[in-house]
Amino acid sequence: MKAKYLINAALACALSFSTSLVHAADPLPSWNDTIPKQSIIAFVEKVTKEGSADFVPVAERIAVFDNDGCLWVEQPMYFQLFFALDRIKALAPQHPEWKEKEPFAALLKGDVKAALAGGEHALAEIVMATHAGLTTEEFEKVVTDWITNAKHPKTGKLYTEMVYQPMLELLAYLRANGFKTFIVSGGGIEFMRPWTEKVYGIPPEQVIGSSGGLKYEIRDGKPVLIKLPEIAHNDDKEGKPVGIQRHIGRRPIFAAGNSDGDLQMLQWTAANTRPSFCLYIHHTDADREFAYDRESHIGKLNKGLDEAKAKSWTVTSMKEDWKTIFSTRKK
Amino acid sequence: MKAKYLINAALACALSFSTSLVHAADPLPSWNDTIPKQSIIAFVEKVTKEGSADFVPVAERIAVFDNDGCLWVEQPMYFQLFFALDRIKALAPQHPEWKEKEPFAALLKGDVKAALAGGEHALAEIVMATHAGLTTEEFEKVVTDWITNAKHPKTGKLYTEMVYQPMLELLAYLRANGFKTFIVSGGGIEFMRPWTEKVYGIPPEQVIGSSGGLKYEIRDGKPVLIKLPEIAHNDDKEGKPVGIQRHIGRRPIFAAGNSDGDLQMLQWTAANTRPSFCLYIHHTDADREFAYDRESHIGKLNKGLDEAKAKSWTVTSMKEDWKTIFSTRKK
Numbered sequence A, B: 001m002k003a004k005y006l007i008n009a010a011l012a013c014a015l016s017f018s019t020s021l022v023h024a025a026d027p028l029p030s031w032n033d034t035i036p037k038q039s040i041i042a043f044v045e046k047v048t049k050e051g052s053a054d055f056v057p058v059a060e061r062i063a064v065f066d067n068d069g070c071l072w073v074e075q076p077m078y079f080q081l082f083f084a085l086d087r088i089k090a091l092a093p094q095h096p097e098w099k100e101k102e103p104f105a106a107l108l109k110g111d112v113k114a115a116l117a118g119g120e121h122a123l124a125e126i127v128m129a130t131h132a133g134l135t136t137e138e139f140e141k142v143v144t145d146w147i148t149n150a151k152h153p154k155t156g157k158l159y160t161e162m163v164y165q166p167m168l169e170l171l172a173y174l175r176a177n178g179f180k181t182f183i184v185s186g187g188g189i190e191f192m193r194p195w196t197e198k199v200y201g202i203p204p205e206q207v208i209g210s211s212g213g214l215k216y217e218i219r220d221g222k223p224v225l226i227k228l229p230e231i232a233h234n235d236d237k238e239g240k241p242v243g244i245q246r247h248i249g250r251r252p253i254f255a256a257g258n259s260d261g262d263l264q265m266l267q268w269t270a271a272n273t274r275p276s277f278c279l280y281i282h283h284t285d286a287d288r289e290f291a292y293d294r295e296s297h298i299g300k301l302n303k304g305l306d307e308a309k310a311k312s313w314t315v316t317s318m319k320e321d322w323k324t325i326f327s328t329r330k331k
Helices: A002-023 A035-047 A079-094 A096-100 A104-108 A112-116 A119-131 A136-149 A165-176 A189-200 A239-247 A260-270 A303-310 B002-023 B035-047 B079-094 B096-100 B104-108 B112-116 B119-131 B136-149 B165-176 B189-200 B239-247 B260-270 B303-311
Strands: A062-065 A180-188 A207-219 A222-233 A254-257 A277-284 A314-317 B062-065 B180-188 B207-219 B222-233 B254-257 B277-282 B314-317
Touching (some): A035 A277, A035 A314, A079 A096, A079 A119, A104 A112, A104 A119, A136 A189, A136 A222, A165 A180, A165 A254, A180 A189, A180 A239, A189 A207, A207 B239, A207 B260, A222 A239, A222 B239, A222 B260, A239 B207, A239 B222, A254 A260, A260 A303, A260 B207, A277 A303, A303 A314, B035 B277, B096 B104, B104 B112, B104 B119, B112 B119, B119 B222, B136 B222, B165 B180, B165 B254, B180 B189, B180 B239, B189 B207, B207 B239, B239 B260, B254 B260, B260 B277, B277 B303, B303 B314
Parallel strands (some): A062 A254, A180 A207, A254 A277, A277 A314, B062 B180, B062 B254, B180 B207, B254 B277, B277 B314
Antiparallel strands (some): A207 A222, B207 B222
């Protein structure tokens, strides 16, 4: 019995090794054979080669990825904002006062632009009204229902179908080489966690994001955490290295982003005493996705492009370097 | 070449399986064969048995452990406070004003009791003065130097030699069964991370603790994170479920603590819809360690003892249930 168990275990192991060998033939099939792909593979081979001066132990192979515009689309506006708008519509019957109160009144009339004219304050009001007050478990259910059913207004696709196939391959390739992959996003941590494991293979404990206050309470004899209408951590710009330090406590050796909001995360990674790799995704493909950079209101990439050039970071052009853009796997 | 690689890989796998089988004979050799050990093993076997109604998938096998008084000693005072005191002595030459200023003046005269008479305010002053102002990397170095060299004033041992052997075995046993082990401590997150991987096998990204503010800055062209003199998260009592939610985003199925400060973490774990296990370590051994509970100023266990009884949580008596207390492995 024991011997049989060992043999089965050995065979299962051998099989999984053999599968990786087959995949190893081309770990990034949706990437054209241009500089970005070559650089990524050269980096991974270098840091995983035992005995080499550039070798990085598995425990230190930390890879961090922005989410909006890096793993999935962020146009014409952040998907979390579509979620918030849908939620305002759903909650409106319980809030008759919203008919007279901005930014809600404009939103309920379908005028997103007018609603957002209130700037950060309006945005904060929208997020608070739609994200706070629930328990973490109630909120998780709301997000799960939405992400399973809601469709993007322009493409008619599920939001989780608008993820980038080349990036899914990159995540899998890094993990197959002993990297631990994390999301480090300005998006809400509890908006992402319900679906990142299924869609990206990234478990909740490896998701870092903006977060609100939480309050522990016993309700009807059961402990719950209530989401408070306050920001505990803004995981953008300077907040990204702070979030990384707080959650991971180690400096990454690999970072990918697509906007100036990711610049500090890339700087922090580039200053690792270990070899490191910084990747910017450049949205250059108006036909297959969107084209935007220095002047965009969402996902602005201006300083980042200059710094990438000055520091020889890798910039991948979606138009030139990606064979396919979207994942065809059904979520 | 490929075939040989596969055979070697298979053999390596088989070997590791066979090693686990040998260890499985008694996974908790430092525990007496009493109720706590039997309950722990019964729980682990239950949740890892595929096909059983109580089976819990690997991804959800989250185990959380308090640190002070649960994994290592916390008497006669928290080890982090010994660290702070040593640091005040080391920093005193740069702070001549401390000679006249409490709580520092009392501390420098060796009168810890008088210094701490100032209560939480005094404690906060001590922690700020000794933990803030440095970059995270400078602080890591200070902690590493201290933990490698400083000796406990009563036992003359390194602090990392005062860890509990039965708990090391429990951590290893859970990990061997697919659990991910986390520390959830009121202690400072950056005070623990430099040594928890070596001592407990718990990597920095699985350490949750109290944390201060951090500020991102470019200094001499290099990005650094400066530790600020402010509390960002107090990971004690109600703060423990909050810390768990923020870092892990999943409810644990196993929790171990030793004081009322862990009660909310145990409540939160016990209310999992999955089968769960709550363990209280009861300090009952004045000869081999310390004996304290309901009246103690440090590690008070009062409400927790009552709730454990009411809810049938497992309470392990160090005197009755533990064959050995301390790890003999040199750190």
